Amino acid sequence: SAVEYGLDAPFAVEYHDSIPSTNARARDLAAEGASETVVLADEQTGGRGRLDREWHSPSGGVWLSVLFRPDVPMAHAPVFTLAAAVAVTRAAREAGVDAGIKWPNDVLVRHGDAERKLVGILTEMEGEADRVSWVVVGIGVNANVDPADLPDEATPTSLSTERGEPVDRRLFTQRLLEEFDALRQDTGQVVEAWREYATTLGKQVRVETPEGPVEGEAVDIQFPGALVVETESGTEVVSAGDCEHLRPV
Ligand code: BTX
Missing domain, CATH: 3.30.930.10 (Bira Bifunctional Protein; Domain 2)
Structure with missing residues (x-):
């Protein structure tokens, strides 16, 4: 109450x-x-x-x-x-x-x-x-x-x-x-x-974004909330607003 x-x-x-x-x-x-x-x-x-x-x-x-x-x-x-x-x-x-x-x-x-x-x-x-x-x-x-x-x-x-x-x-x-x-x-x-x-950093992840999946190692986050992923083709910064939950791979 x-x-x-x-x-x-x-x-x-x-x-x-x-x-x-x-x-x-x-x-x-x-x-x-x-x-x-x-x-x-x-x-x-x-x-x-x-x-x-x-x-x-x-x-x-x-x-x-x-x-x-x-x-x-x-x-x-x-x-x-x-x-x-x-x-x-x-x-x-x-x-x-x-x-x-x-x-x-x-x-x-x-x-x-x-x-x-x-x-x-x-x-x-x-x-x-x-x-x-x-x-x-x-x-x-x-x-x-x-x-x-x-x-x-x-x-x-x-x-x-x-x-x-x-x-x-x-x-x-x-x-x-x-x-x-x-x-x-x-x-x-x-x-x-x-x-x-964070349980995410240092892990292999796959994030669904509007531009397609981003797969690699989650290495950091940046202000105001983007995830930095080290992929085979380079570093990608994925913003929190526009993607589905990430999955461990
Ligand atoms: P989300 O879209 O990330 O997660 C929603 C999914 O979580 C559902 O599809 C279901 O599978 C699962 N789920 C539903 N209820 C629960 C629960 N109680 N515990 C664990 N898993 C559950 C996450 O959305 C954001 C939720 C915000 C809820 C707060 S409560 C106060 C405020 N009022 C309101 O209506 N929403 C927010």
Whole structure:
């Protein structure tokens, strides 16, 4: 419940027991002229991922969206997705869960060769090329959720499963928002922080881009979020916005 949350967060928080989608609500707030707000829900009935995919959001998760109005060009907005991934990874590690980041927007837990999906991040924005009007960063964390209630094909996991006991959602969410607040105000530190938690670097990968697949060794990421791949024919820089998830090869 809202009382259980009682967050001491660096944002105004609007709490819902159940809502279709916190991202949709945050977009509506943006259209109404709200400045900075976090929309937080215990359950979503119409959660969405990228490309309008369904995001399962049963009661017990941490489903939230941060609305803010950064003074940056549109092209820099991908950095906020990375910032969210870093923030949630740090909060998960403080909760005892060894999470890592798979470029561009997956936070997962490895068990040997298997990767299990813990978090989904969906960033939406509006504005002019030279200046963002608003950004909504949606973060979905399988907190105290049974992975059996989530789609099998996503090989999901949750904080409670990894820990063997429920996580304190108030503390976890507070740490997540504190970290995100610090990173979004100092985006220069995001890329370096991201490298620390990356599971992607040094691996052979294949990325589907609109110009076709790019295959090679993932060697680095660049501000605001592009992946640098060393291919047989040279170095390719793949931007986060326009490609499908990368696959290990
Ligand atoms: P994505 O497109 O990368 O991943 C979507 C895919 O993930 C689905 O097709 C499904 O296979 C799988 N999936 C669905 N639900 C879960 C889950 N709970 N755990 C693991 N895998 C799952 C990722 O999209 C972005 C998701 C953002 C969700 C947040 S929650 C708060 C905010 N509100 C909202 O509607 N979306 C965001």
